[in-house]
Amino acid sequence: MTTILETLNKSYQDLYNQNIKTAKIDSEIILAEVLKVSRLNLITKQNTSLNRDQQNLYNSLIERRKKNEPVAYILNKKEFWNESYFVDQRVLIPRPETEVIIEMLLKKINNKSKPFCILDIGCGSGCLLISCLQELRRSKGVGVDISSAALEVAHININQNQLGSRAKLIKQDLFKLNIKKKFDIILSNPPYLTDINYTKLESDVKNYEPKMALVGGVDGLKFYKKIISIASASLKKNGFLGLEMGDRHYKEIKKFLFANSFKIIDKFKLINGEIRCILAMKIS
Ligand SMILES: C[S@@+](CC[C@H](N)C(=O)[O-])C[C@H]1O[C@@H](n2cnc3c(N)ncnc32)[C@H](O)[C@@H]1O
Numbered sequence: 034m035t036t037i038l039e040t041l042n043k044s045y046q047d048l049y050n051q052n053i054k055t056a057k058i059d060s061e062i063i064l065a066e067v068l069k070v071s072r073l074n075l076i077t078k079q080n081t082s083l084n085r086d087q088q089n090l091y092n093s094l095i096e097r098r099k100k101n102e103p104v105a106y107i108l109n110k111k112e113f114w115n116e117s118y119f120v121d122q123r124v125l126i127p128r129p130e131t132e133v134i135i136e137m138l139l140k141k142i143n144n145k146s147k148p149f150c151i152l153d154i155g156c157g158s159g160c161l162l163i164s165c166l167q168e169l170r171r172s173k174g175v176g177v178d179i180s181s182a183a184l185e186v187a188h189i190n191i192n193q194n195q196l197g198s199r200a201k202l203i204k205q206d207l208f209k210l211n212i213k214k215k216f217d218i219i220l221s222n223p224p225y226l227t228d229i230n231y232t233k234l235e236s237d238v239k240n241y242e243p244k245m246a247l248v249g250g251v252d253g254l255k256f257y258k259k260i261i262s263i264a265s266a267s268l269k270k271n272g273f274l275g276l277e278m279g280d281r282h283y284k285e286i287k288k289f290l291f292a293n294s295f296k297i298i299d300k301f302k303l304i305n306g307e308i309r310c311i312l313a314m315k316i317s
Pocket of ligand 1: 124125126127154155156157159161177178179180205206207221222223224225247
């Protein structure tokens, strides 16, 4: 029987030997989940021994991490905004920078009890749509994705959040999307990596996350023209369009937005100076 401290020391070492830079935090997060305690509890209980089942489960999860599988897929969960999402290899793991879209949007909405109509294009796990529906309690929304596998996961998250009566999912290629309805808010974090950048990704992303969720063509821009034209036709006047984008995309996207009667009302810059998210408003 090994203690929490001995178990952690061994897995730090095993993961470091596989060049996993986050060895310490990954070991702690995985063990805390196996023991169903907080990470702080691991320290206060470091001399407690694991039972055989706990040890076997932990070892099997660490074996998966040693092969570079992301922790979110190993544990089937990822925090985003105020919720914990079910995730597996059918969907992109929600990223913290995507939360900025929600933050920028909420800052501009004074009356959060108005019934907004929301569209999330390329909804994946459903994280953007669900976060909005949780914050804007009288709103309804639609999530669209080309991947039925991703929509199965979004469905799990909608049920987990008891949003079945306010959220609808549609399997559709956005290039064939024909929208009759008008929306107050359209959000999208489309695939935006260039083909070349995709080849340079770390193996934990490249080998595990769906390529369809990541790659946006030769220059990574092909989705934006279409999303902006959908938004131009389907957003109400003064409606919001929140977008995440890749490195060096801002200038081109800004041009598409201006050509389609949008003004940019907020933007989020990474520390490397790249604009990663913007919020635009339809002005006519
Ligand atoms: C970058 S992921 C974003 C997922 C989620 N919104 C998030 O922010 O974590 C892009 C999503 O777009 C979907 N997608 C890719 N091509 C599409 C297309 N042609 N039409 C609709 N959805 C598409 C992918 O399946 C994926 O779920």
